[in-house]
Amino acid sequence: MIPTIRDLRAGDVADAESVVRVRRSALPFLITTAAGVAHELTSAHPDGHYRVLLAETGGLPVGTVSVGVAHRGTEPGQAYFNAYVDPEHRGLGAGGLLVRAAEEHLAALDVVDTYTWVLDEPEHRAFAERRGYRPSRSAHFLRLDLTAGTLPPLPAELPAGVELRPGSAFASDPRPLYRADAEATADEPGDVPVGLDDYEDWLNDVWLDPGLDHELTTAVLVDGVVAAFSAARTDGATRYGSAMTGTLRAFRGRGLAKLAKTDSLHRARAAGYREAFTGNDSGNEPMLAINRWFGYEICASETRYTKKAGAA
Numbered sequence: 001m002i003p004t005i006r007d008l009r010a011g012d013v014a015d016a017e018s019v020v021r022v023r024r025s026a027l028p029f030l031i032t033t034a035a036g037v038a039h040e041l042t043s044a045h046p047d048g049h050y051r052v053l054l055a056e057t058g059g060l061p062v063g064t065v066s067v068g069v070a071h072r073g074t075e076p077g078q079a080y081f082n083a084y085v086d087p088e089h090r091g092l093g094a095g096g097l098l099v100r101a102a103e104e105h106l107a108a109l110d111v112v113d114t115y116t117w118v119l120d121e122p123e124h125r126a127f128a129e130r131r132g133y134r135p136s137r138s139a140h141f142l143r144l145d146l147t148a149g150t151l152p153p154l155p156a157e158l159p160a161g162v163e164l165r166p167g168s169a170f171a172s173d174p175r176p177l178y179r180a181d182a183e184a185t186a187d188e189p190g191d192v193p194v195g196l197d198d199y200e201d202w203l204n205d206v207w208l209d210p211g212l213d214h215e216l217t218t219a220v221l222v223d224g225v226v227a228a229f230s231a232a233r234t235d236g237a238t239r240y241g242s243a244m245t246g247t248l249r250a251f252r253g254r255g256l257a258k259l260a261k262t263d264s265l266h267r268a269r270a271a272g273y274r275e276a277f278t279g280n281d282s283g284n285e286p287m288l289a290i291n292r293w294f295g296y297e298i299c300a301s302e303t304r305y306t307k308k309a310g311a312a
Contacts, residue, residue, distance in 0.1 A: 001057050003094040005101045008052040008064075010041050018061035019052060026084035027119070029141035029277050029300060031233045031241035035210040040066065043205045045198075047071035049109055053101055055085070055094035062089035067102040069109060072201075074193040077112030077309075099131060111309050115191055120301040133305035136191055137281060140288070142296035144276040146240070146269045149295060154262055162256075163224075164263050167217030167231070174207050175199065176226040177219060181206070184229075184246025189281040191304055211235075212243065216271065218264040220256045228256035230264045240268040242278035245287065258290050265294065 009015045016034035023032050037052070044050035048071040055063035067081035081102035085095045106114055118128045120138065128135075158164070170177050182196035196202055206212065216232035228251060231243040242264075247257045265276060278296060280287050 001092070003055045003057045003062065003092055003097055005053055005055055005097050008037075008041065008054055011038070013038075015054065015061075018054060019064045022061060022064045022086050023084050025086045025088070027300075029143065029279070031211060031235055031239055031277065033211055033235050039209055039211075043208065044068070045071050045201050045205070049105070051105060053098060055098050057089060057092060057094070060089075062086045062092065063094035063098050065098040065102050067105055069106075069111065070115075070194070072194050072196060072198075074195045077110055078115070079106045079109065079111040079113070080115045081106070082117055095127060096131075107309075113309070114307050116305050117302045118305050120303050125303065128305045131307075132311045133307045136304045136306050137189070137283065138301060138303050139279055139281050140298045141300040141302070142278050142280065142291050143299040144265075144278075144291075144294060144296045145274070146265070146276055147274050151265055151269065152262055152294065154266060155259070161223045162259075163221040164259070165219050165221060166267075167212075167214040167219065167229075170219070171214065174203065177217075177229060178202050178207075180219070180226045180229050180246065180248055181231070181244060183248050184244065187249070188246075189283045191306065209233075213240075216240065216264055216268050218260045218267075220260045222251060222256070227251035228260045230257065230260035232264050232268065234268075234273065238272070238274040240265075240273040240276045242276070245290075257287075258293070261290065261294070 008019060013034060016037040019037045020032050020034050023030055041052060048068040050068035053065050054061045063085035065081050065083040070078040070080060083095055083098045118124045178199055185194050185196050211233045213232045213234045218230050219226050220228040228247040230245040233241040233243045245257050245261050268276065278291060280291065
């Protein structure tokens with residue numbers, strides 16, 4: 001039976017749960033929830049032209065793709081999609097149809113380059129290369145078992161002027177975290193430079209994301225100023241993920257990012273979370289080193305593939 005492709009129905013809980021099921025089966029290192037999938041649609045900026053599509057076989061969702069324009073990118077014409085197919089339903093053509101639907105959506109827009117992440121495995125790489133995509137940078141998924149071993153301890157005493165606060169302490173005014181996120185994101189390795197220059201967009205998309213755990217997110221303040229942070233995403237049950245860890249340029253080299261993440265991981269374990277996941281660009285050696293220090297181990301790798309508009 002040839003799969004059919006349709007848009008995710010906004011507000012349809014069953015559809016959102018289907019996306020979660022497919023994503024988890026294809027890439028179990030992601031922290032994804034039905035509420036988060038719904039939020040992707042409701043918070044999407046109009047300039048992003050964002051869509052989530054489902055591939056169905058006999059009415060059963062077997063694949064999904066999210067596609068849009070990188071509207072926060074500092075270079076125009078950059079777009080992306082990420083397609084996932086349930087491993088039990090591969091070989092039916094769903095992946096190819098999802099990629100075609102994503103490309104057709106982007107073809108109607110002023111797109112120059114399209115990017116997609118592909119698992120660094122022969123069959124996945126071949127799938128992308130047959131469709132004209134070429135490899136660029138790579139990244140790793142890392143996992144830490146929070147039930148085994150011991151986490152590095154928090155310092156018995158913080159340096160003078162240094163404070164630890166949960167993200168929830170900024171509920172009335174998250175702008176300090178926005179400014180810190182914007183500066184750290186601007187320096188993050190990647191194919192598409194990103195500029196977080198729209199506070200309302202960040203507020204709606206990032207801060208109000210139901211997957212962002214404000215209690216387990218940690219900010220490090222130095223003399224009252226946010227100097228570093230470690231943002232936490234959770235599934236509300238057993239899985240914790242580091243969404244972003246960064247330090248403002250003026251405070252780098254003092255171990256503050258490590259301090260923020262140490263605090264967040266300790267509180268995540270105390271809250272009952274059993275697994276911690278994170279992802280790092282393979283060129284981000286400082287963050288990889290920090291994660292190795294915590295005991296994270298690489299559990300999978302991805303390659304970023306790209307295709308020029310009009311390329312065969």
